[in-house]
Amino acid sequence: VKDRAIAFPRGKVLGGSSAINGSLFVRGQKQDYETWGQMGNRGWSYDDVLPYFRKMEDRQAGDTTFRGQGGPLHISDIHEKHPLCEAFMDGAVSLGIPRNPDYNGAVQEGVAYYQRTIRNGRRWSAAHAYLRPAMKRDNLHVISRADVSAITFDGKRASGVTFRAGGNPYHAKPGREIILCAGAIGSPHLLQLSGVGDPGHLKSIGIEVSHALPGVGEGLQDHYAVRVAARVKGISTLNARARGLRLGLEIMRWFATGKGLLAFSPAHVATFMRSRPSLEVPDLQFVFTPASYTAGMIGQLERQPGMTTGVWQLRPDSKGFVRARTASVRDAPDIQPHYLKEKTDQTAMIEGLKWCRKLLSTEPLNPYRDYESLPGANVVSDDEILDYIRGNGATVYHAVSSCRMGTDPQAVVDDRLRVHGLSGLRIIDASVMPTMPSGNTNAATLMVAEKGADLVLADYR
Numbered sequence: 106v107k108d109r110a111i112a113f114p115r116g117k118v119l120g121g122s123s124a125i126n127g128s129l130f131v132r133g134q135k136q137d138y139e140t141w142g143q144m145g146n147r148g149w150s151y152d153d154v155l156p157y158f159r160k161m162e163d164r165q166a167g168d169t170t171f172r173g174q175g176g177p178l179h180i181s182d183i184h185e186k187h188p189l190c191e192a193f194m195d196g197a198v199s200l201g202i203p204r205n206p207d208y209n210g211a212v213q214e215g216v217a218y219y220q221r222t223i224r225n226g227r228r229w230s231a232a233h234a235y236l237r238p239a240m241k242r243d244n245l246h247v248i249s250r251a252d253v254s255a256i257t258f259d260g261k262r263a264s265g266v267t268f269r270a271g272g273n274p275y276h277a278k279p280g281r282e283i284i285l286c287a288g289a290i291g292s293p294h295l296l297q298l299s300g301v302g303d304p305g306h307l308k309s310i311g312i313e314v315s316h317a318l319p320g321v322g323e324g325l326q327d328h329y330a331v332r333v334a335a336r337v338k339g340i341s342t343l344n345a346r347a348r349g350l351r352l353g354l355e356i357m358r359w360f361a362t363g364k365g366l367l368a369f370s371p372a373h374v375a376t377f378m379r380s381r382p383s384l385e386v387p388d389l390q391f392v393f394t395p396a397s398y399t400a401g402m403i404g405q406l407e408r409q410p411g412m413t414t415g416v417w418q419l420r421p422d423s424k425g426f427v428r429a430r431t432a433s434v435r436d437a438p439d440i441q442p443h444y445l446k447e448k449t450d451q452t453a454m455i456e457g458l459k460w461c462r463k464l465l466s467t468e469p470l471n472p473y474r475d476y477e478s479l480p481g482a483n484v485v486s487d488d489e490i491l492d493y494i495r496g497n498g499a500t501v502y503h504a505v506s507s508c509r510m511g512t513d514p515q516a517v518v519d520d521r522l523r524v525h526g527l528s529g530l531r532i533i534d535a536s537v538m539p540t541m542p543s544g545n546t547n548a549a550t551l552m553v554a555e556k557g558a559d560l561v562l563a564d565y566r
Contacts, residue, residue, distance in 0.1 A: 106329075106444045107495045113440050114502070115290060119249065120232030122288065123547055126502065128228055128370045130180050130220040131544030132158055132209045132552075134386055134419075141539045145512045146520040148556075149539075157555040158209075158548070161234075164220070171210045177234040178551060179224040183373060184364050186218070188340060189395035189412055189473060190373050196467025202378050213543065214387050216376045222547065223370065226363025231551060251275075254434045256283060256299040256530065258315050263530035281565065282529045286554075289504035289536040290427055293322035293517075294438040296508070297429040301524070311432050316527055320515035321508060322427040322438075326541045328390075328501035329444040331454060331494045332415035333461035334397045336475040342410040343369070343396035372415075376464070377543075380456040389457045390544060391416045391464065397478065411478060414464055416457035417501055419543040422447040427507045442504070445495060454498075455490050503546040508536035521560050533557035 116122035135151045142150030159173030164180040166172070197216040198204060205215025222229045239245050251270040256263055265278045285292050296302055300315030302322060307314050346355055346366045359367035372392035380389050397411020425443035430436055445451050458480075465474060476482075480493040508517040517524060518537050524530045535550045542549040 106498065109496070111500055113290070113500060113504075115288060118232075119236055119247070120230035121286075122502065123222070123230040123551075124228070124232060126547055127372060127545070128221045128223050129372060129375075129545045130209070130222050130548050131375070131390075132548045133542035133544045134213050136386055137420075137540065137542045137549075141510075144539050146510050146539060148520055149510070154552055154556065157552045157559075161551055161555050167207045168210050172207070177238070178222060178231075179229045179234070180220050181223050182220060183218045183370075184226075184368060187343075187373065187395040189337070189342065189470070190218070190393065192469040192473065193374055193393050193412075193414075193464065193467075195469040197376055197464060199467050199469065200463060202376060205377075208375060208377055209548075213377045214379070216374065219370060219372055219375045219392075221370045223368065226359055226365075226368035231554075234551075235554075252434060253287075253295060254298065256285070256295065256301075258299070258527075261316065261526065262528045279529060282531055282561075284557075284561065285530065285532045286534045288534050289325065289507045290438065290440060292532055292534055292536045293427045293507045294429055295434075296321045296517075296524075297438075298432065298434055301527070302429075306428060310429060312429070318517060318525060320517045322429075323424075323507070323515060324509050325425040325427050325440070325442055325507045326421060326423070326505055327425075327442040327444070328417040328419075328503040328541070329421070329442070329450075329454070329498050330392075330415045330417040330501045331458055331461075331498040332398075332413050332479065333458060333465060333477065334411050334413045334479040335465050336397070336478050337395075337410040337412050337473050338475040340410070340473050342412060343394070344406050344408065344410050347396075347406045348408070377419075378460070380453060380460065387543065388419050388453060389416055389460065390419050391457075391461065393464070412465070412470075412473075414461045416454070416461050418450055418453040418457065420541050421450045421453075423450050424506075440504075442500070444498070444500075451491055451494075454494050455487050458490050458494060501545070503541070505535045505538040505541055505546055508532050510537045510539050521564065522557050531557070531561065533561075 116125040118124050138151040138154050161178045162173035162176045164172050194216050203215045205217045208217050251268045253268040255267045257265040263283045265276050267276050300313050301318050303319040304314045304317045355366040358365040374393035376391035377387040379387050393414045395412050397407045397413050399405045423443045423446040425441040428439045430439050484493050510518050518532050522531045
């Protein structure tokens with residue numbers, strides 16, 4: 106966007122990107138998964154995937170028709186409700202946005218506190234929920250600090266994986282099949298390095314074609330967010346709690362109780378809404394935090410008190426790609442999400458920024474709101490707003506769909522997550538999602554993993 110390079114980090118640790126994400130738990134809308142099923146992916150409609158969402162959850166609240174209890178993934182509510190959050194929510198209600206007791210329940214639309222994958226003040230990643238308990242088993246061996254360089258093939262069957270660990274090369278052979286879980290960036294990149302992908306692209310970078318599959322790496326989607334910030338008066342914000350003596354006290358509080366500043370997720374309040382009344386379901390997601398950040402982005406807190414709300418379009422139309430640049434795993438791939446390429450996405454984000462301003466300008470927030478610090482009063486017209494969005498937005502780290510599930514020529518896996526045209530190779534991660542889910546992608550990714558595990562077991566038996 107505007108020829109900017111945007112950082113695109115991934116969790117290269119146990120637990121993957123769930124070890125570095127914002128810990129927000131958002132499933133998406135029922136309609137997301139109905140669309141997956143209508144695209145020909147048998148077993149992926151809402152009624153098919155809901156049991157897996159419920160199976161993975163440990164949440165002691167909500168309608169048990171939709172929510173699960175006793176699962177491996179701990180879902181908690183915020184432990185401390187800041188007065189600015191309460192005022193923000195009252196303001197949203199004044200604009201006609203209803204309070205929603207559970208946006209992961211029957212209906213997503215409304216304003217609510219975010220649900221988080223946090224337990225006793227600490228991140229509860231996929232490693233905590235799934236991997237560490239499983240590491241006690243004799244049939245699981247985890248090798249860390251390893252670089253996988255390629256999948257090898259015997260004809261059209263995946264026959265092994267080559268990797269380096271401790272400076273030494275290795276080749277591992279599967280008993281039955283290889284399961285690729287490197288994410289929406291790593292999975293297509295590794296396939297391409299292994300000769301699976303678009304023949305023209307592979308040949309252009311000196312990779313011998315093992316299997317022609319033109320959709321590998323294509324169709325990448327991601328959420329692109331922009332934020333509006335306002336200076337705050339008459340009340341303390343998180344900015345003051347994050348420096349000096351107060352920060353020291355917060356650290357001690359966290360060690361003693363698991364609560365306080367260090368136990369917060371980056372966003373406190375969620376809003377899911379329709380940018381215009383004619384839409385059937387929400388198309389915008391907002392985050393609100395009683396704090397402000399350097400340059401308006403999540404990162405370093407400013408010294409002055411502030412509050413921030415951000416927005417992204419739930420289902421962007423723009424699509425991009427992940428493409429290997431060389432034949433070496435050491436060289437990062439070309440990641441191009443094509444943010445705001447489509448006019449529909451530009452229009453939605455312009456409306457989203459206008460709604461950010463409305464949400465921060467409601468009567469309940471007036472006693473605390475001083476002035477808009479970002480983008481500022483000089484950004485008024487749609488063209489000026491779009492220029493600000495292009496120059497100041499960033500990824501929400503929600504990459505999906507680069508090894509898409511489906512039956513069309515660009516699809517990479519079938520509805521049992523097996524790679525088309527190959528045997529012994531399955532992909533189970535966010536890359537297989539047919540379309541972008543309406544929200545943060547961690548919950549949907551874990552659902553795919555839960556269902557994928559059942560598919561593996563069923564095929565084994």
